Amino acid sequence: MDFFEHNIDRFGTSSVKWERTKEVFKTNDDVLPLWVADMDFRPPKAVTDALQQRMEHGIFGYTFVGDSVNEAITAWMSSRHDWYIKHDWISYSPGVVPSIGKAITALTEPGDKVLVQSPVYPPFFSMVKANNREVENCPLVKNEEQYEIDFDAFEQSLKNGVSMFLLCHPHNPTGRVWTKDELTKMADLCLENDVIIVSDEIHSDLLFKPHKHIPMASLSPEIADQTITLMAPSKTFNLAGLQSSVIISSNESFRKKIAAVDQQQGSFTLNTFGIIAMEAAYRHGKEWLDDLLRYLEGNIQIVKDFLNEQLPELKLIEPQATYLLWIDCRKLGLSDAKLNHLFVEEGKVGFNPGTSFGKGGEGFVRMNVACPRSTLLEGLERMKKAIKP
Incomplete structure (x- = not known):
């Protein structure tokens, strides 16, 4: 499991997730990217x-x-x-x-x-x-x-x-x-x-x-x-x-x-x-994938516990699959534009806005948790700072 704990610098690799964040979120600030659906992990060594x-x-x-x-x-x-x-x-x-x-x-x-x-x-x-x-x-x-x-x-x-x-x-x-x-x-x-x-x-x-x-x-x-x-x-x-x-x-x-x-x-x-x-x-890749799934389950549990204890206004839709979490932010009572501004400008964290997924996405964000635990915890703290400064 230590394999997935390594923080690998993806700058300089033309990473959409890490090097296009400012452009996508229209900000000059450094925003922690928890959006694009790729992982911050190396593939199996056999690959x-x-x-x-x-x-x-x-x-x-x-x-x-x-x-x-x-x-x-x-x-x-x-x-x-x-x-x-x-x-x-x-x-x-x-x-x-x-x-x-x-x-x-x-x-x-x-x-x-x-x-x-x-x-x-x-x-x-x-x-x-x-x-x-x-x-x-x-x-x-x-x-x-x-x-x-x-x-x-x-x-x-x-x-x-x-x-x-x-x-x-x-x-x-x-x-x-x-x-x-x-x-x-x-x-x-x-x-x-x-x-x-x-x-x-x-x-x-x-x-x-x-x-x-x-x-x-x-x-x-x-x-x-x-x-x-x-x-x-x-x-x-x-x-x-x-x-x-x-x-x-x-x-x-x-x-x-x-x-x-x-x-x-x-x-x-x-x-x-x-x-x-x-x-x-x-x-x-079977053994690597089995290890990945265990690591992702741990990350998801961390998000679930953090929201329950620190941000009860937000509700995680329990995922049955994928490393992409669908989070209900509607209790904050914000428009989608204000919700996006809150996370990007106040929290310095980038999620996919729910509105990009069509009708029914209003008031939601999508969060990518396929990252080392230290990155995830940083993202959650930024989330909390945005909502409870």
């Missing part, structure tokens, strides 16, 4: 060793994704998620967000409606709009402790001419892990209404016990045939900058249409180092 070995070879020509990578991915899916996939179901993309764009372009038409569930990861909105499609929003419903799906509203939204449903699973920013019953209800309604499911499962490895990730496409062959699954090692192993992700679908027609978009865009392979890191992570 850096594999990258070092490849670098020492010294020739970086055109590289294809070999069968050994497919084998590593299929083995990971079966052992981690009890999902048994075939090699030819897999294709590759630089990232989940580009994959969303490719799926929208390949499988819907301009003007089509695409269903999302706010509050949700901002590119769910932006990619729909950037591809000249229309957002159909069916907001999640917050009960006393967690977020739920209003299935009556969900069904009505599907009947409004929706062509595609973007599912965030596990959900970012609320931390929900959708149950088998919830997934089945959503999928059955999509099947009834002939709606394609694009399931963003990038956080699927970052679950806390007793919760278990169930891939949407694993529910049945019929559901799999209607689903495109997007996964990546980027969140799990902190490899986002290496630009490698996976598109999985048993539907050959879907795969061919997405491949045609790749051809139109001149895209045919991944970055060499992204390929190397992906295979090494999925082959050798």
Whole structure:
């Protein structure tokens, strides 16, 4: 666990999280960044060793994704998620967000409606709009402790001419892990209404016990045939900058249409180092990931205890997955602009504002706790200083 305690200086590495904070938060002050969804931890040693070995070879020509990578991915899916996939179901993309764009372009038409569930990861909105499609929003419903799906509203939204449903699973920013019953209800309604499911499962490895990730496409062959699954090692192993992700679908027609978009865009392979890191992570990253999850659970408990004891005005939505915490600040009675000003200008700490996640995000902030404990404790103290100077 000591591995995750090291404070590593990320300045001078073109880190968005650390070197773009002043620009993003429009301040001249030094703000502690607890926002962008990457970690301040090194990946498994097996990954850096594999990258070092490849670098020492010294020739970086055109590289294809070999069968050994497919084998590593299929083995990971079966052992981690009890999902048994075939090699030819897999294709590759630089990232989940580009994959969303490719799926929208390949499988819907301009003007089509695409269903999302706010509050949700901002590119769910932006990619729909950037591809000249229309957002159909069916907001999640917050009960006393967690977020739920209003299935009556969900069904009505599907009947409004929706062509595609973007599912965030596990959900970012609320931390929900959708149950088998919830997934089945959503999928059955999509099947009834002939709606394609694009399931963003990038956080699927970052679950806390007793919760278990169930891939949407694993529910049945019929559901799999209607689903495109997007996964990546980027969140799990902190490899986002290496630009490698996976598109999985048993539907050959879907795969061919997405491949045609790749051809139109001149895209045919991944970055060499992204390929190397992906295979090494999925082959050798299990022990590191298990240690990471224990460390993250400790960080989350620290936040929970701190808010309960020091800042009872704020309420943590108990995360079932991810290192991103969704914090309810509405009892402070501040507008979102004033809430952002309070944390940035008074506390010198940067969170993602809830409003960036769409309807239902008002009065919330998203906090990234994938950092050494000393950084987290500093962030909490800055939070407290802002609210109780």
